[in-house]
Amino acid sequence: MTLEWQNACKTFTDKKAVDNLSLEVSEGELLVLIGPSGCGKTTSLKMINRLVQPDSGAVFVNGRDVSEVPATELRRHIGYVIQQVGLFPHMSVADNVAAVPRLLKWEKDRIDDRVKELLNLVGLPADEFADAWPSRLSGGEAQRVGVARALAADPPILLMDEPFGAVDPLTREVLQREFLRIQSTLGKTVVFVTHDLDEAIRLGDRIAVMNEGRLAAVAAPGELLLNADPFIRDFTGEDRALRRLARLSVGAAIGEATPITAAGFSGGGESGAPAGSVRTDATLKEALSMMLEAGETSLEAVSPAGRRIGKLTMEDLLESAAGTEAS
Ligand SMILES: Nc1ncnc2c1ncn2[C@@H]1O[C@H](COP(=O)(O)OP(=O)(O)O)[C@@H](O)[C@H]1O
Ligand SMILES: [Mg+2]
Known part of the structure; x- marks a missing residue:
């Protein structure tokens, strides 16, 4: 209705x-x-x-x-x-x-x-x-x-x-x-x-x-x-800008239609992915936090099942935060 x-x-x-x-x-x-x-x-x-x-x-x-x-x-x-x-x-x-x-x-x-x-x-x-x-x-x-x-x-x-x-x-x-x-x-x-x-x-x-x-x-x-x-x-x-990142999934930023799930809502920390990687169903805000913590400018993006999907770079984050990427 x-x-x-x-x-x-x-x-x-x-x-x-x-x-x-x-x-x-x-x-x-x-x-x-x-x-x-x-x-x-x-x-x-x-x-x-x-x-x-x-x-x-x-x-x-x-x-x-x-x-x-x-x-x-x-x-x-x-x-x-x-x-x-x-x-x-x-x-x-x-x-x-x-x-x-x-x-x-x-x-x-x-x-x-x-x-x-x-x-x-x-x-x-x-x-x-x-x-x-x-x-x-x-x-x-x-x-x-x-x-x-x-x-x-x-x-x-x-x-x-x-x-x-x-x-x-x-x-x-x-x-x-x-x-x-x-x-x-x-x-x-x-x-x-x-x-x-x-x-x-x-x-x-x-x-x-x-x-x-x-x-x-x-x-x-x-x-x-x-x-x-x-x-x-x-x-x-x-x-x-951080709030925008919190709304977007890692998957979406690298061109995979992955919605944010429970992991993305967990508030960071335990993402369940190996060091240097981030799950596609995590938020970009979580990904940024992980990059800052690790001192890295990119992370491997892995599916919730652990499969490698691609690379998430700081550039991707900047584009998403600025809204030059479709939301
Ligand atoms: N039954 C009412 N009698 C008098 N004033 C009211 C009544 N209901 C709401 N108002 C006034 O109308 C305005 C909007 O209220 P409301 O819709 O409850 O706002 P919100 O839900 O956004 O906090 C407020 O100034 C409130 O005091
Ligand atoms: Mg009210």
């Missing part, structure tokens, strides 16, 4: 929270909304599931103006994950995940199967977690249940409002990686709100930057980090 804001505006008392937002999200796209606190991200998101009504302009889901779709019908197609999770404390994990399918009056067996499938999908073995109480879960586990619950009725659209904002950085990286894996198989249309630029770069197919209610830029992560607009340059920070 597609999404679109068309000249959407929202003013609270005298403050323009969202100022003429026009933006489209295509089917299966993961769009990240980012910007400083109070810039209008949550308000924009809530326009989609009608928790906020625009004063003017409109929001469309699959070409239909949401103001003309009954809220309950609309929300059936939209999973919603928020930072505070909002699990029902008096219900087991399984019952939390089953909440929407029950509302939809699914058969009991179908619900049981679905709950098991989802808990396993989000990395919480059903045997261990189905009967657990929310109060016993760690922050990361609770967020996983939140994601499972949002996915329960298989909605084509997922809205996520700083879903991993309350967990520690290491857990957050694990959750991001798992979410990317889930998204790569499910292909939902996702709007993901964050104020964490690294999270945006890691997850987003495109990143929309908001500033004081307005859309300041929308671009693929690699392009965004090359944007010359003063606000965007300031927002993306001094280390935007």
Whole structure:
């Protein structure tokens, strides 16, 4: 399903929270909304599931103006994950995940199967977690249940409002990686709100930057980090070249279509490749770090299975950082 804001505006008392937002999200796209606190991200998101009504302009889901779709019908197609999770404390994990399918009056067996499938999908073995109480879960586990619950009725659209904002950085990286894996198989249309630029770069197919209610830029992560607009340059920070490198795989830099995988997210160090070499699924930022550490200007690029693929040179890194190489 597609999404679109068309000249959407929202003013609270005298403050323009969202100022003429026009933006489209295509089917299966993961769009990240980012910007400083109070810039209008949550308000924009809530326009989609009608928790906020625009004063003017409109929001469309699959070409239909949401103001003309009954809220309950609309929300059936939209999973919603928020930072505070909002699990029902008096219900087991399984019952939390089953909440929407029950509302939809699914058969009991179908619900049981679905709950098991989802808990396993989000990395919480059903045997261990189905009967657990929310109060016993760690922050990361609770967020996983939140994601499972949002996915329960298989909605084509997922809205996520700083879903991993309350967990520690290491857990957050694990959750991001798992979410990317889930998204790569499910292909939902996702709007993901964050104020964490690294999270945006890691997850987003495109990143929309908001500033004081307005859309300041929308671009693929690699392009965004090359944007010359003063606000965007300031927002993306001094280390935007390093951030570009963190988004690109070694394989991509030497012309092999290797996506970044778990190894690329491990934060460097243990890449599993022999000395003087780097895995094609590592990030270019990790490769740079290895070159600096080893005092080398090139590394052998090897496949995750250990096969030699080619040579990664400092030149390749410079080109990728400068964006002269396609991202
Ligand atoms: N229900 C509300 N009543 C009054 N002001 C609000 C309400 N919701 C949001 N705002 C204001 O609108 C602006 C944008 O808020 P919000 O969309 O929550 O920003 P963000 O999610 O980017 O931090 C802020 O100034 C906020 O204080
Ligand atoms: Mg918010």
